[in-house]
Amino acid sequence: YHIPSVTAVDISVGLVERLKTAFPGVVTGVKDSSCDYPTTEAFLKAHGELAILVGDERLLGRAVRAGAQGSICGAANLVPHLLRPIVYEGAEDATVNALVDEICSYPVLPAVKALVGHLHGDAGYGPMRAPLVALDEGQRKALFAAFDRITRAKAA
Numbered sequence: 276y277h278i279p280s281v282t283a284v285d286i287s288v289g290l291v292e293r294l295k296t297a298f299p300g301v302v303t304g305v306k307d308s309s310c311d312y313p314t315t316e317a318f319l320k321a322h323g324e325l326a327i328l329v330g331d332e333r334l335l336g337r338a339v340r341a342g343a344q345g346s347i348c349g350a351a352n353l354v355p356h357l358l359r360p361i362v363y364e365g366a367e368d369a370t371v372n373a374l375v376d377e378i379c380s381y382p383v384l385p386a387v388k389a390l391v392g393h394l395h396g397d398a399g400y401g402p403m404r405a406p407l408v409a410l411d412e413g414q415r416k417a418l419f420a421a422f423d424r425i426t427r428a429k430a431a
Contacts, residue, residue, distance in 0.1 A: 277318075278308040278330065285309075288321040295322075306330060306347055312337060319343060332358065332375045340365035349387035350375060353394065354426065370429035377421045385410050386418055393419045 277286040286305070295302045305322065307315045308330030315334060318327050319342050326344040329335045335346050339362060350371060351358050360366040378386045385403050389410050392400025403409045410418065 276306045276308070277314070278306075280308070280310070288317050291318070291322055291325075295325075304328060304344070310334070315343065316341060332361065333372045336361045336365045336367045339363075349378065349383065352387060352391050353422075357429070370425060373425045374422065377418065377425060381410060381414060381418060382407070389415050389418060390422055393422065 279285050291302065291305060302325065304326030305318050306328040307318055309315070310331040310333075312334050315327065315329055315338050318325075319338070323342055327338070327342070329338045329343050329346045330348055332346065332348050332350045335343070335348070335358075339345070345362050346358070348358070354371065354374065357368050357371050361368055361371065378390070384407055385401075388400050388403065392398055393415075401409045401415070
């Protein structure tokens with residue numbers, strides 16, 4: 276799971292090779308949440324036999340067209356119908372990109388969790404476990420308004 280923004284550690288193409296060699300049959304994929312397409316592309320080129328999954332939905336269509344197998348992503352909890360053509364066809368979607376841009380302007384996990392609660396009318400989705408902190412009420416209102424505006428624009 277390559278998520279350097281959280282771990283402060285990069286997983287390199289070479290490290291994946293060393294792990295595959297040391298543990299044959301155990302390493303079957305890489306989830307790349309680096310938010311850096313050249314990194315995703317390097318994993319695809321060096322380890323195309325592995326399931327390469329992309330965390331940043333904004334890069335997903337391009338990565339699928341280059342051979343990525345899919346994604347484990349937050350937006351799938353919010354707009355799964357918009358993610359389907361991206362995952363299966365390598366499509367691009369400006370609404371998904373705008374939504375992810377908005378989510379990324381907040382701490383991502385609290386933002387996604389708050390939006391799931393917003394969609395289901397359940398404020399119980401807001402609390403976070405330490406060390407993460409929930410969005411404050413002002414952030415929640417601004418995020419919900421942006422989500423509604425972005426997704427309504429797609430529906431229109």
